[in-house]
Amino acid sequence: MRNSYGSGPPATVHVSTPKVKRVAGNPEPVLIFGTQFAIFELEKLLGDGIHLFHSELSIEGIGIHISKQLLFISDVSGTVWCLPIEQETKNKTKILTSDQIDFFPLDLSVDWLNDQLYILGEVAPRKSPPRYIIKRCNLDGTGLTVALAGLTTRPNNMEIDPCNGYLLWSIRESPAAGIYKLDISDISNGIKHEIKPEKILNGSHLGAFVVDYMNFLVLVSNQKLNTIFSVTLDGKIVTNIRKNVIVPKMKHVISLATVNERFYWTDGKSVYYEEYHPGRQLYFNNQMSHLGKTQYREIFY
Numbered sequence: 188m189r190n191s192y193g194s195g196p197p198a199t200v201h202v203s204t205p206k207v208k209r210v211a212g213n214p215e216p217v218l219i220f221g222t223q224f225a226i227f228e229l230e231k232l233l234g235d236g237i238h239l240f241h242s243e244l245s246i247e248g249i250g251i252h253i254s255k256q257l258l259f260i261s262d263v264s265g266t267v268w269c270l271p272i273e274q275e276t277k278n279k280t281k282i283l284t285s286d287q288i289d290f291f292p293l294d295l296s297v298d299w300l301n302d303q304l305y306i307l308g309e310v311a312p313r314k315s316p317p318r319y320i321i322k323r324c325n326l327d328g329t330g331l332t333v334a335l336a337g338l339t340t341r342p343n344n345m346e347i348d349p350c351n352g353y354l355l356w357s358i359r360e361s362p363a364a365g366i367y368k369l370d371i372s373d374i375s376n377g378i379k380h381e382i383k384p385e386k387i388l389n390g391s392h393l394g395a396f397v398v399d400y401m402n403f404l405v406l407v408s409n410q411k412l413n414t415i416f417s418v419t420l421d422g423k424i425v426t427n428i429r430k431n432v433i434v435p436k437m438k439h440v441i442s443l444a445t446v447n448e449r450f451y452w453t454d455g456k457s458v459y460y461e462e463y464h465p466g467r468q469l470y471f472n473n474q475m476s477h478l479g480k481t482q483y484r485e486i487f488y
Contacts, residue, residue: 216451218488221484223484242260244262246484255302256271259282265288267304269282269327293307303323309341332375344357348398355398366418385422393407394410405418413437414429442486444486449461453486457475
C-alpha cells in the first residue's frame with residue numbers, strides 16, 4: 188500500500204467465504220401461494236394448505252414482509268391492502284386507494300430492509316398503447332414517490348434486492364426483452380435523465396426470476412430451453428444451472444421461489460417442485476397434484 192510518505196511494507200490477508208447456509212429447524216420450507224382470490228400457506232410439501240386470506244375481488248399482485256409477518260396485495264379495484272400473516276385473517280388495512288393514486292397497481296415487491304413497498308402500475312387513465320410506472324412508498328402507504336417512469340412495455344416480473352440495492356424487472360416478447368436493473372440510490376422521485384437502467388440479460392423467452400442476493404445472482408427461467416440460468420448482477424456471467432433434469436417442466440414459469448438450493452414454481456395452473464438424486468446427480472421435476480388446479484399468481488418462501 189502506498190501513501191504520501193511512500194510505500195509501506197507488503198501485507199497478505201487470507202479470505203475465505205462461508206459455506207452456503209441451509210434453512211435449519213424445518214426439513215421442509217414453508218411456502219406461501221397466491222391465487223386469483225386467495226392466499227394460503229403450505230407447511231409441508233405434500234400436506235394440506237392453511238388458508239390465510241380470501242378476497243372478494245381478483246388479486247393482481249402480492250408482496251411479503253417475512254420479518255414483520257405482513258402481506259401486501261393489490262386488487263382489480265385499484266386498492267393496495269396490508270394484512271397480517273395469520274390463519275383466516277380479516278384484519279386488512281387499506282394503504283392506497285384508487286382515488287389517492289394516478290395509476291392502477293399491478294405487481295408488488297417488498298424492500299424488507301428499508302421497509303418500503305415497490306408497486307408496478309399502469310398509468311391512469313388507461314389508454315392504448317398503455318404506459319407503465321414503478322412507484323415506492325412506506326409500508327403504510329405514505330411517502331409515495333416515482334421510482335421509474337416511461338415504461339411502454341409491461342414488465343412480467345419485478346423484484347427489489349434490498350441487500351445489493353437494486354430494483355430489477357424483466358420484459359418478455361418485445362424488442363426490449365431481457366432483465367434490467369436500477370440502482371435504488373439513483374431514485375429521487377424518478378431518476379435523472381442521464382441515469383439509464385442497465386440491461387443485464389438479453390432474451391425474449393424469459394420466465395419468472397428470483398434474486399439470490401447472498402450470492403449476487405439473478406436466477407431466471409428460460410422457457411424456450413426449459414431450464415434455469417444464473418446471471419451475475421453485472422450480467423457478465425450467465426450459467427445454465429439445470430442441465431441435468433429428467434423431464435424438465437419449465438416451459439411456462441410465472442412465479443419462481445428457491446430455498447435450500449431447490450426451486451418451486453407455478454405455470455399459473457399447477458405448482459411444481461424439484462428433487463435431487465445425489466447418486467445419479469440428477470434433478471426431477473414433480474407436480475404438487477394434491478393442491479389441485481386453480482389460477483395461481485405468486486409463490487413465496
